[in-house]
Amino acid sequence: MVTRDQIVAWLKTVAQVLEENKDYLTQLDAAIGDADHGINMDRGFKKVMSQLPGVEDKDIGSILKTTGMALISSVGGAGGPLYGTLFMRAGMAVDGKYELTDEDLAALLQAAVDGVVQRGRAQLGDKTMVDALTPATEAFKQAIGEGADTIEALRRAVDAAEQGMKDTIPMLAKKGRASYLGERSIGHQDPGATSSYLILKALLDVISQPQ
Template sequence: MADSSGSWGELDLVMNTIIDTCLANETYFGELDSVVGDGDFGYSLARGFEKLQAQYGELDRTDIGTFLKKVGMLVTSRIGGTSGPIWGTGFLRAGMAAGDATELDGTTVVAMLRAAIDGIKTRGGAELGDKTLLDALVPLTDAIEEGLAAGQNSTEVVDRAAVAARSAADATVGMVAKRGRAAYTGERSRGSVDAGAIAVAVLMEQIAQNWKGRDSG
């Protein structure tokens, strides 16, 4: 990504895209979850990000770390079930990694995502391959790191991440769930995609769509 990939304008683009996409896909995410889960995933996400949307302008913007930690606490307080602590932890850990930065380079963005992944693993006890959102988030992060190493511009990196997230999320159809309510269904969870992984893919695809045109060259 460009050196200013984490500037406030771009961070706001990402955060507002996440909010809008979770609200717009409430029914879709719920339908995915209802196949082997309790069907409340879409509703829970929407309520959490609805609250974030309402309070977005009031959040402390002293630095990016403080801002993201506030996002994490707010999301955790409103999203129900197991999703709140998981998604909230992701934002909290990303904020801790960002620290007092007001602009982020690509390397720090990757570090933030790795911190979020580690936090989610610890909070939920999940690993890659357990059929959770990690199965899209980890490949997405790997793709960003690989794109940066290859010298791609921010648009190319974001597009690469979206493709990786979608491919990985779709591949969860062949996995057996080992975490969350879907784990109770055992082998029956094979044959359907993981709602959390698909949500990550949809979010990344929409971020990529909204990101277009941000590179000058």
């Protein structure tokens, strides 16, 4: 079970984590992209933080949709539409809910990943955020199917995301600006997969804390 307060705490943690990792993500992006991912995500979640006080007493769906809209209008690049769509779809999947069962969380993750795939038209293995998000969602669904509790299922999801993120290192980029590098994109970790991992890990960290 995940409560609304935990979702709010998660978004605040994400903002903090992205600020701490701003330079790291930007460095990863400089190697194969255009050196702005960390800067953009930090700016986006600062906008989310400015809007959160107005919605934090609402349902989880509204909070996540507001997060999505804030990202769409502030991140820019590919990250804006992709993360914006991710949070919008996540919010739509849990509309009106004030707490999430494991099944709700699975539906939320699946809707979020589907939104990203649809918007960016990326496949697994293209060296994008999909490479972290898809294995994480699969791992979460499998874990709850096997009877794991929320924390354990999320831990497996985060492990899968981390592995997925590391797996992008030897991949040849097929989407986004990194694709222009061809063979030279090999050997670098994808910044989008990295931010996706950090965002999921922040959720695990918040849920693992005693309430």
